[in-house]
Amino acid sequence: MEQNVHFITIASRDLDATRRFYEAGATWASLLDVPGEIIFYQVAAGTVLSFFDAAKFAEDAGLPAAPVVAGVTLAHNTASRGDVESTVAHLAAAGGTVSKPPQDGAFGGVFHAHVIDPNGLMWEIAHNPFWSVADDGTVLLTEPG
Amino acid sequence: MEQNVHFITIASRDLDATRRFYEAGATWASLLDVPGEIIFYQVAAGTVLSFFDAAKFAEDAGLPAAPVVAGVTLAHNTASRGDVESTVAHLAAAGGTVSKPPQDGAFGGVFHAHVIDPNGLMWEIAHNPFWSVADDGTVLLTEPG
Numbered sequence: 001m002e003q004n005v006h007f008i009t010i011a012s013r014d015l016d017a018t019r020r021f022y023e024a025g026a027t028w029a030s031l032l033d034v035p036g037e038i039i040f041y042q043v044a045a046g047t048v049l050s051f052f053d054a055a056k057f058a059e060d061a062g063l064p065a066a067p068v069v070a071g072v073t074l075a076h077n078t079a080s081r082g083d084v085e086s087t088v089a090h091l092a093a094a095g096g097t098v099s100k101p102p103q104d105g106a107f108g109g110v111f112h113a114h115v116i117d118p119n120g121l122m123w124e125i126a127h128n129p130f131w132s133v134a135d136d137g138t139v140l141l142t143e144p145g
Numbered sequence: 146m147e148q149n150v151h152f153i154t155i156a157s158r159d160l161d162a163t164r165r166f167y168e169a170g171a172t173w174a175s176l177l178d179v180p181g182e183i184i185f186y187q188v189a190a191g192t193v194l195s196f197f198d199a200a201k202f203a204e205d206a207g208l209p210a211a212p213v214v215a216g217v218t219l220a221h222n223t224a225s226r227g228d229v230e231s232t233v234a235h236l237a238a239a240g241g242t243v244s245k246p247p248q249d250g251a252f253g254g255v256f257h258a259h260v261i262d263p264n265g266l267m268w269e270i271a272h273n274p275f276w277s278v279a280d281d282g283t284v285l286l287t288e289p290g
Contacts, residue, residue, distance in 0.1 A: 001236065005188040006220050010217055031286060043148055044192040067215045071213055072214055073202075073206070075150070091146065114206060136190070137189075138190075
């Protein structure tokens with residue numbers, strides 16, 4: 001299997017709240033929106049984050065009941081510590097729940113926060129000086145030079 | 146918040162089984178591997194999939210117990226229906242659990258399967274003629290031309 005994730009699909013318990021949070025709140029634009037079923041957002045070159053009605057998610061996956069998202073975190077890195085604080089404030093105003101206010105992380109130099117979206121999905125908003133992306137998209141996890 | 150996911154972090158109940166599944170099985174290469182803690186794999190330009198020890202995931206997230214991943218699917222698209230079958234066979238041989246054998250999906254033209262990884266993470270392996278990626282990384286969800 002090639003080393004690529006093309007879709008990240010999250011079981012959504014409220015597509016309308018999801019749309020408000022990501023579009024009115026985070027100012028994202030959808031790639032495709034099928035009301036009552038699924039909303040697609042492109043989140044990297046070649047990669048889409050989709051929110052799929054939880055009952056339909058269960059049906060597709062052969063699960064006995066609509067699942068609640070757990071055990072996964074999506075992270076969004078920012079250019080500065082101040083950007084962590086402003087992004088978290090913005091997402092909280094859009095209906096996100098701040099489960100960890102902006103603070104220093106367990107690993108040296110990381111400054112981060114956790115915000116829960118309307119589906120229960122946890123986002124980490126972080127400034128990480130050990131992380132960078134080269135011009136060709138290669139991720140570098142190294143100490144600042 | 147810019148429309149980017151930089152990390153997808155999964156709570157892992159067995160990092161050694163995870164390493165075997167993705168490296169010996171899927172022939173992926175890690176970006177960074179901290180035994181007993183976390184393994185990072187780059188899965189798109191600028192995007193990393195990481196498997197984080199579930200107890201440490203819980204501690205970082207302020208959860209009362211180690212979570213089990215639920216309500217999320219990662220999808221890997223292939224160039225043909227035959228590639229779906231060969232990829233699923235390969236992942237099953239590497240320790241994956243096939244929860245949906247390769248079959249036509251609910252949406253026209255999609256041929257897909259579900260395979261569960263050692264952490265309980267569901268992968269969809271799919272051939273989708275309505276999906277393509279342009280040279281600049283833009284995802285297109287359209288009918289075949």
